[in-house]
Structures are given as structure tokens and as C-alpha cells.
Amino acid sequence: MHILLLVSAFNGLSQRAWTALCAEGHEVDIALADIDAEAIADTVTDLAPDLIICPFLKHRVPEKVWRAWPTVIIHPGPVGDRGPSSLDYAITDAEPRWGVTALQAVEEMDAGPIWATRTFGMPPIPVPKSALYNGPVADAAMECIAEVVEKALDPDFTPVPQEEAPRAVPHATTRPLLKRDERLFDWSQPASEIVRRIAASDSTPGVRTELGGLIVHAYDAHLGGKVESAAPPGTIVGKYEDAVAVAAGDDRAVWIGRLKHPRKEGGNGVKLSAAAVLGHVSAPHVEAPLSLREVEYERIGPVGLLTVRSHNGAMGTIQCRRILDALDYALDQDTSVLVFKGTPEFFSNGIDLNAIEAAEDPAKEAWENINAINDVCTALVTDTGQLTIAAYTASAGAGGAMLGLAADVALARDGVVLNPYYDIGLFGSELHTYTLPRRVGVELAGQLLDDKQPVDANAALHLGLVDGVGPRDPAAFDEWLIEQAELYASPENWRQTYEAKLRFLTNSRPPAYYAARELAEMAQDIFDDRSGFRAARHAFVSKQPLQAAHAARV
Structure with missing residues (x-):
């Protein structure tokens, strides 16, 4: 079947849909929707698909399109839910169950008949x-998409009108855009309510509040413990690495990991760590909840597990140095296998473009950042004391995808999508010219870098990018991951994998050679801006189209 994915952006869900449908043998095109209805209609007419699916669409589908082609919208809400802020309301209202609905595009937004729901x-x-x-x-959307395609092949299928469809969430209804003022909280409210309100607006648009004397937008909130002092609500009562703890109205703390100081309030308008936005904070060091810690090490018999948490997958210079310290510690232990893993939300997307954009000298910060993440990769590549396993617990892109390849073994959670290439005007580093050919060969490595297409976990296994794919459920994947690590720790498996690593290290140029060549290329991209890194970075951080962002800077 010829399927068109009509999307506002080729985001994570759109990439999962594209890779899955291609794997099923369908001919799949991608079209980016914009506000020009005629342009969208012309594109669809030229492509003439059998079916249009919209996994992520912010714009209205032109009438000329949905009347001529079966067009299915993937809506992030259960049957009966309508509006652009479905997930925001679901989190804010503490809904116990929620859903996803595949519905046919009609004149009224989200009002079409139902193709599938979960x-x-x-x-x-x-x-x-x-x-x-x-x-x-x-995950629910992917199940709906698979069902939509199956039903589209059935000539007798007719979608069910919404008023006739069962409602798993009976009170689901039409609701308007959740406005910024409706997202606000007061620090005198209970900590759990504050965390919930911030979560409903993370990663966009954030929640406006006052903290440390600044008007900011708050993100990355975590529930803390009891506040021992008698500090009034809204007072910063602790700090841990780059995060701060704030007193709430019920004598509990709310931990804030990220803030943005808006331009109209005198800031730079870039989301950064709380410490970077607030500057010097006079507060005691307090242990943060596990959900906020950047690195956590634990040992299970012969296996060490190093969990790395990076906000939105961005690994800044300071965090990379902390990761390296933790990695050095983990590699010094007498375990035989070390697992380097992310969280269910993120593995890594490489260097921190926000921190680079906001730096006083962006080129200097970019250079320090790429060298810092390279140090992490080098530690994984060159260690000969343990076997190292990288676990792609979530999707990864650019330098983050290459970071995982630095380990001796790479494992992935089902549904993960890797983008093993570089964009935005950078040649790339992370020792990828050493590790990518080591895994897939020189020819395929070049093809992956040039084609710049996403690869799902199963395709990555087929290509040799990863060595195994585990369950999609995060808890089940963690159990499977430990089982795999213990298998690699067995004497015979350990010896075979270890000897293969030593052979490659011995028979090739040293990893430092590849790093030096990559950094020579990166120096031209970072300092000389030979490929437009400056404008592309600004467009990414400011969430503007590249041309518009460039014009704004000029």
C-alpha cells in the first residue's frame, strides 16, 4: 500500500510509524504540513497515496485533501476527547486512564468517525x-496505526461514528486550548500539585513562576522530601548539582531541574539548568530524589549498572565530566561487565545545543562539549578491564546514537529509534569513524551517515548496529537487560567478546587517531562555521524554521 504520513514534524512517533510501515513492505512517503493549504493539497495530489495517516499534525487537513483521500488523524486522547491540549488536561486532572484514537479527518476538528482506539x-x-x-x-498510537492499515485493506470496512463508539473514558469531552494563565500554580499549594502542573507543561510551554527573584518558566519538576526549615513557600531550600529544591505549601520540597528566563523578562529565552539560570544560590547541599540524579551506580553480582539521566537527551560539558567520573569509578570495580544505560525517556542525543547557544562564547562551549563527550566515548572504547554494554533504553540521535556504539555490546529496547548520523552543520565526532565501521563496515557506515534516515531497533539488529532487542515494557526490559549482562559475564561469552575487542584495538589505528581526525573536521564547523552550524543551532534552540531564525539573527 502507498501510505503518506502527513506531519507537522518528523518527530519520534512519526519516525516510529515510518520505520514500522516500511518494515511491513509499504511504500511510505513523508510530507511536512504547513499553514498553506494549497501547498499541502498540491503535494498530496502529486504523491497520490492510497491512505494518509497523520501521526503528529498541528494543522488542519485541507478539505480538498480529506474529501479525496482517506485521511486518518492520530489523536492523543480517548474517544470523545477533542481539542489541542489533551495530554495537558489528562496530567493536570490526574486522569487514571487515558487513550489514543485514530479518527477520520472531517470538517470539524477531532470529530470524525473512529478507525481504532486504545x-x-x-x-x-x-x-x-x-x-x-x-x-x-x-505505544498506543503505533497499535492504532497498525489497525488502521489493516482496516484500510478491507474494502468492507466503515469507520464507526463517534456518537456510536464505546467510550472507555466516559467523561471525555471537547476542551479548548489550555492557556498559559490556566497552567499557573502558587508555591503555597501542595508539592504534588505543583509537580503535576509543571509536568503537564513539560517540555512546552513550561509554567511561569517567580524563583530566586526572577520571573521564569519552570520544567523538570520532581517531588522531594520534607523541608526541615521554616522557610516560606517559594524559598530555595536546597541544591544538588544543577537542580534546586523549593519549599511548597505542605512543607515538602519541589525539585526543579530546568528553567527558562524569558527574553521579555531580561533573560536569554533558552531552557537551561536551574543553576545556570539562577546563578549563585545560597542553599545547603541536599540529596535529590533518584528521578533527578544524573548518574546512579549499582551492582548486581558480576554486573555493574550505570544509569545516566540527561534532560531531553542533551549531555552538556559539565554533565559529561560527571558521567566520566562515574564511569571511571564503575570501570574500576571488580565486576566483569558494566552496563551503561539511559532512562525509559531518553538515552542521549549528544551535545547540549541549548547550553552552547546560551554561552558567552558558543564556539568555545561547543568545543569543550564535544571534547567532554568524546572522553566518555574513549573510556568505553579503550577500557580493557571489563566488557561494556550500552543499553538504548530510549531513542537516540546524532552523537547520542554514536555514544552507545562505543561499548563492546549494544542492546536496544523494542520500539527505540536510532538516528545514526549528524546534521545541523556538524561533521560529528564521538569516535564514530572508528565505532560505526567496526560494527557495520565502511560502506554501510557511509551510507547511514549520508542517507540520514531513522533506523528502528529491529532494523538496527539486522544491520549489526545492535546485538539484541529486548521487551518494550521498561520494567521487563530492565529484567531482560540484567539477564543478558549475566550471560555475557559467563566465562566463555566474556572471553569471546573480550578477545574480539582486543583484536580490533590491536589491528586498527588507535582510537585517538580517529578522534583527532574528527575533531579537525569539527573545528572547522564550530569555529569557522563552514556548514552553517551557528544558524542551524539557533533555529533548533529557538524552534524556528532555519530561514526565519537566520533572518532574526541578521
Whole structure:
């Protein structure tokens, strides 16, 4: 079947849909929707698909399109839910169950007949909207998309009118855009309510509040413990690495990991760590909750597990140095296998473009950042004391995808999508000219870098990018991961994998050679801006189209 994915952006869900449909043998095109209805209609007419699916669409489908082609919208809400802020309301209202619905495009938004629907239990502890979307929402959406394609092949299928469809969430209804003022909280409210409100607006648009004397937008909120002091609500009562703890109205702390100081309030308008935005904070060091810690090490018999948490997958210079310290510690232990893993939300997307954009000297910061993440990769590549396993717990792109390849073994969670290439005007580093050919050969490595296409976990296994694919469920994947690590720790498996690593290290140029060549290329991109890194970075951070962002800077 010829399927067109009409999307506002080729985001994580759109990439999962594209890779899955291609794997099923369908001819799949991607079209980016914009506000020009005629342009969208012309594109669809030229492509003439059998079916249009919209996994992520912010714009209205032109009438000329939905009347001529079967067009199915993937809506992040259960049957009966309508409006652009479905997940925001679901988190804010502490809904116990939510859903995803595949509905046919009609004149009224989200009012078309139903092709498929799925529901799921909401996390008992609120998670950021982005984590909810990339996790249970995306999983439910993929099931709906598979059902839509199956039904599209059935000439007798007719979608069910919404008024006749069963409602798994009976009170689901039409609701307007959740406005910024409706997202506000007061620090005198209970900590759990504040965390929930911030989660509903994370990663966009954030929640406006006052903290440390600044008007900011708050993100990355975590529930803390009891506040021992008598500090009034809204007072910063602790700090841990780059995060701060704030007193709430019920004598509990709310931890804030990220803030943005808006331009109209005198800031730079870039989302950064709380410490970077607030500057010097006079508060005691306090242990942060596990959900906020950047690195966590634990040992299970012969296996060490190093969990790395990077906000939105961005690994800045300081964090990379902390990761390297933790990695050095883990590699010094007497375990035989070390697992380097991310969280269910993120593995890594490489260097921190936000921190680079906001730096006083962006080129200097970019250079320090790429060298810092290279140090992490080098530690994984060159260690000969343990076997190292990288676990792609979530999707990864650019330098983050290459970071995982630095380990001796790479494993992935089902549904993960890798983007093993570089964009935005950078040649790339992370020792990829050493590790990528080591895994897939020189020819395929070049093809992956040039084609710049996403690869799902199963395709990555087929290509040799990863060595195994585990369950999609995060808890089940963690259990499977430990089982795999213990298998690699067995004497025979350990010896075979270890000897293969030594052979490659011995028979090739040293990894430092590849790093030096990559950094020579990166120097031209970072300092000389030979490929437009400056404008592309600004467009990414400011979420503007590249041409518009460039014009704004000029």
C-alpha cells in the first residue's frame, strides 16, 4: 500500500510509524504540513497515496485533501476527547486512564468517525508530558496505526461514528486550548500539585513562576522530601548539582531541574539548568530524589549498572565530566561487565545545543562539549578491564546514537529509534569513524551517515548496529537487560567478546587517531562555521524554521 504520513514534524512517533510501515513492505512517503493549504493539497495530489495517516499534525487537513483521500488523524486522547491540549488536561486532572484514537479527518476538528482506539493506565506519579507522549501514548498510537492499515485493506470496512463508539473514558469531552494563565500554580499549594502542573507543561510551554527573584518558566519538576526549615513557600531550600529544591505549601520540597528566563523578562529565552539560570544560590547541599540524579551506580553480582539521566537527551560539558567520573569509578570495580544505560525517556542525543547557544562564547562551549563527550566515548572504547554494554533504553540521535556504539555490546529496547548520523552543520565526532565501521563496515557506515534516515531497533539488529532487542515494557526490559549482562559475564561469552575487542584495538589505528581526525573536521564547523552550524543551532534552540531564525539573527 502507498501510505503518506502527513506531519507537522518528523518527530519520534512519526519516525516510529515510518520505520514500522516500511518494515511491513509499504511504500511510505513523508510530507511536512504547513499553514498553506494549497501547498499541502498540491503535494498530496502529486504523491497520490492510497491512505494518509497523520501521526503528529498541528494543522488542519485541507478539505480538498480529506474529501479525496482517506485521511486518518492520530489523536492523543480517548474517544470523545477533542481539542489541542489533551495530554495537558489528562496530567493536570490526574486522569487514571487515558487513550489514543485514530479518527477520520472531517470538517470539524477531532470529530470524525473512529478507525481504532486504545487506552492505557496513566502513571501514578505524574511524568512530563513529553515522557507520556513518547511512552504510553506513542505505544498506543503505533497499535492504532497498525489497525488502521489493516482496516484500510478491507474494502468492507466503515469507520464507526463517534456518537456510536464505546467510550472507555466516559467523561471525555471537547476542551479548548489550555492557556498559559490556566497552567499557573502558587508555591503555597501542595508539592504534588505543583509537580503535576509543571509536568503537564513539560517540555512546552513550561509554567511561569517567580524563583530566586526572577520571573521564569519552570520544567523538570520532581517531588522531594520534607523541608526541615521554616522557610516560606517559594524559598530555595536546597541544591544538588544543577537542580534546586523549593519549599511548597505542605512543607515538602519541589525539585526543579530546568528553567527558562524569558527574553521579555531580561533573560536569554533558552531552557537551561536551574543553576545556570539562577546563578549563585545560597542553599545547603541536599540529596535529590533518584528521578533527578544524573548518574546512579549499582551492582548486581558480576554486573555493574550505570544509569545516566540527561534532560531531553542533551549531555552538556559539565554533565559529561560527571558521567566520566562515574564511569571511571564503575570501570574500576571488580565486576566483569558494566552496563551503561539511559532512562525509559531518553538515552542521549549528544551535545547540549541549548547550553552552547546560551554561552558567552558558543564556539568555545561547543568545543569543550564535544571534547567532554568524546572522553566518555574513549573510556568505553579503550577500557580493557571489563566488557561494556550500552543499553538504548530510549531513542537516540546524532552523537547520542554514536555514544552507545562505543561499548563492546549494544542492546536496544523494542520500539527505540536510532538516528545514526549528524546534521545541523556538524561533521560529528564521538569516535564514530572508528565505532560505526567496526560494527557495520565502511560502506554501510557511509551510507547511514549520508542517507540520514531513522533506523528502528529491529532494523538496527539486522544491520549489526545492535546485538539484541529486548521487551518494550521498561520494567521487563530492565529484567531482560540484567539477564543478558549475566550471560555475557559467563566465562566463555566474556572471553569471546573480550578477545574480539582486543583484536580490533590491536589491528586498527588507535582510537585517538580517529578522534583527532574528527575533531579537525569539527573545528572547522564550530569555529569557522563552514556548514552553517551557528544558524542551524539557533533555529533548533529557538524552534524556528532555519530561514526565519537566520533572518532574526541578521
